[in-house]
Amino acid sequence: MHVQEHFGKKGVLLVNLGTPDAPTPRAVNRYLGEFLTDPRVIDNLPGAAQQVLVRGIIAPIRSGIANPFKTGGSTKLYQELWTENGSPLKYYGEILAKEVAKSLGDEYEVRLAMRYQNPSIASALKELLDAGVSSVTIFPLFPQYASATTGSVHQEVMRLLSKEQLIPNVNLVNSYYENPALIKVFADNARDMGGLDDYDHIIFSYHGLPQRQLKKGDPSDCYCYADGTSSCCHSIQKVNQFCYSAQCFATTRAIAAELGLAEERYTTSFQSRLGFDDWAKPYTIDTLEDLAKEKGAKRLLCFSPAFVSDCLETTIEIGLEYQEEFEEWGGEHIDLVPSLNDDPRWIAAVVEMIRVES
Template identity: 80%
Template sequence: MPLQPHFGKQGVLLVNLGTPDAPTPKAVNRYLGEFLTDPRVIDNLPGVAQQVLVRGIIAPIRSGIVNPFKPGGSTKLYQELWTENGSPLKYYGEVVTEKVAAELGDEFVVRLAMRYQSPSIETALNELLAEQVSSILVFPLFPQYASATTGSVHQEVMRLLSKQQTIPDVKLVNSYYEQPDLIKVFADNARDLGDLGRYDHIIFSYHGLPQRQLKKADDCNHCYVKDGCCSTISRVNQFCYSAQCHATTRAIAAELGLAEDRYTTSFQSRLGFDDWAKPYTIDTLETWAKERGAKKILCFSPAFVADCLETTIEIGVEYQEEFEKWGGEHIDLVPSLNDDPRWIAALTSMIRAETTEPVA
C-alpha cells in the first residue's frame, strides 16, 4: 500500500532521445543544436565554447543549413531514414504509448516525450499535471543508464517540476538492462530469423560513449583500471553504462544458449578523436571479415527499442557496405522492438511493477 491514498490517476511519462521534426536542413540544425549543447552530451567544453562550436559550426555544417540546396551529412541520413510515417523513432513511440495506455487502463495517463525537440518533456509534463495525476513515473526508453541519456532526462524532468508549486509523487526509472521480459523479446526477435547456427559470429552493438564519461561516472577508481571490469555487475559499477551493456549481452546470450566464443559486445557511433568505449563495432566487423573469413554476421542493437539512424542506417547500410568491401556477404540486423506486441506486454508489465494501484 502507498503511504497515502492516490485520489487521481497515475501518470506515466515515456521518454526517448529525440528526432528532427522533418528531414530538412532547418529542422536537423534545430535538433542538433539542442542535442549537442546539452552539457551531459558534450561534457568537456565550457558552456559558451560549446554553444559557439555547436551552433556556429557543427550543427550548421552537419545539417547543411549553410547551404540548404546541398544538405549536410546528417540531413542526408535522416532523408534515408524517413518513412511515410515520418521518423520511425517518433512514430513507434506514439504507437507504443497508445497501446501501453490501452493495456494499463483508465486509471493511468500515459504521455510520450522526447528529450530533444517534440513532443517536449515540458509539454508532456504539463499535460499530466493538467490531468491532476497523483503520481508520475518517468520511464526513459533506454534499457541501460548513461548520463547523456537517462541522466539528462531525469535532470530535465526535475528542473521543470522544480518550478511547480505542487509536485506529485515522482519515481524515476534508472535502468532495466537485464529485465527478463525485455531480454526475452530481444531473444525472440532473433529466433524469428531462424537457425542462428548459420551465422559465423553474433555481434551485440551498443551506442558508444567517450571513455572520459565512463570514468567520470566511476566513483570507485574501477573503470579501465581493473581487467574485466565489465564482466560482472557489482556495487562499484552498478551504474556503469558499459557494464550494463555487457550484462544485457550476457542475458540475451544465456536466453539463446550461446557459447561465449559465439558473440562479441561492441560499441558504435564514435565521434571525434577521443577514445570511446571499446571494442568498436566497425573494427570488430573488419576483424571477422578480413582475419577470420566471416561471411554472415548477426547483429543485435539492444541499446535501442525502435528503429533509428544507429540501427537502420549505420548498421543496416553503412556497416553492410564496409563488410562487403572486406569480403563479407551479409549482416542481418535483429529487428528493433518497435511496436511488437511482445514489447508492449513487457513494457506494460515493467510499468505496473513500478507503480501502485490507485486508491479512489
C-alpha cells in the same frame, strides 16, 4: 505506516532521445543544436564554448544549413531513414504510448515525450499535471543507464518540476537492462530469423560513449578501465552498478544465455563514435573489419539492444553503412535482428514494469 492515497490518476511519461520534426536542413539543425548543447552529451567544454561550437559550426555543417546548395550529412541520413509514417522513433513511440495506455486502463494517464524536440518533456509534463495526476513515473526508453540519456532525462524532468508549486510523487526508472521479458523478445526475434548456426559470428552492438564519461561514473575513481576488454565490465557490482558499459555487457550475457550461445560465438561492441577521443571499446567497425579480414567471416547476425525502436543508428548505420564496409572487406551480409518497435510482447513488458514502478 501510513500509505498515501492516490486521489488522481497515475501519470506515466515515456521518453526517448528525440528526432528532427522533418528531414530538412532547418529541422535537423534545430535538433542537433538542442541535442549537442546538452552539457551531459558534450561534457568537456565550458557552456559558452559548447554553444558557439555546436550552434555556429557543428550543427550548421552537419545539417547542411551552412551550405544551401549541398545537403548536409545528417540531413541526408534522416532523409534515407524517413518513412511514410515519418520518423520511426516517433512513430513507434506513439504506438507504444497508445497501447500502454490502453493496457494500463483508466487509472493511468500516459504521454510520450522526446528529450530533444517534439513532443517536448515540458509539454507532456504540463498535460499530466493539468490532468491532476497524483504521481508521475518517468520511463526513459533506454534499457541501459547513461548520464547522456537517462541522466539527462531525469535532470530535465527535475528542472521542470522544481518550478512547480505542487509536485506529485515522482518515480524515476533508472534502467532495465536485464529485464527478462525484454531479453526474451530480443532472443525470440533472433530465433524467428532462422538457425543461429548459419552465422559465422554474432555481434551485440551498442551506442558508444566517450571513455571519460564512463570513468566519471566510477565513484571509486580506480575501478573503471573503460576499454571493454577488462574484467571490470564483465560483472555487475556495487561500484559499477550504474555503468553504461557494464550494463551493456550484462544485456549481452542475458540474451546469449537465453539463446544458449557459447562465449566464442559472440562479441559485444560499440558504435557511433565521434571525434578523436577514446570511446567505449571495442568499436563495432573494428570488430567487423577483424571478422571479415582476419577470421574470414561471411555472414553475421547483429543485435542492437541499446535501442527499442528503429532509428538512425540501427537502420542506417548498421543496416546500410556497416553492411557496405563489411562487403568491402570480403564479408557477404549482416542480418540485423529486428528492434522491439511495436511488438506486443515489448508493450506488455513496459506495462508490467510501469505497474511495478508506479
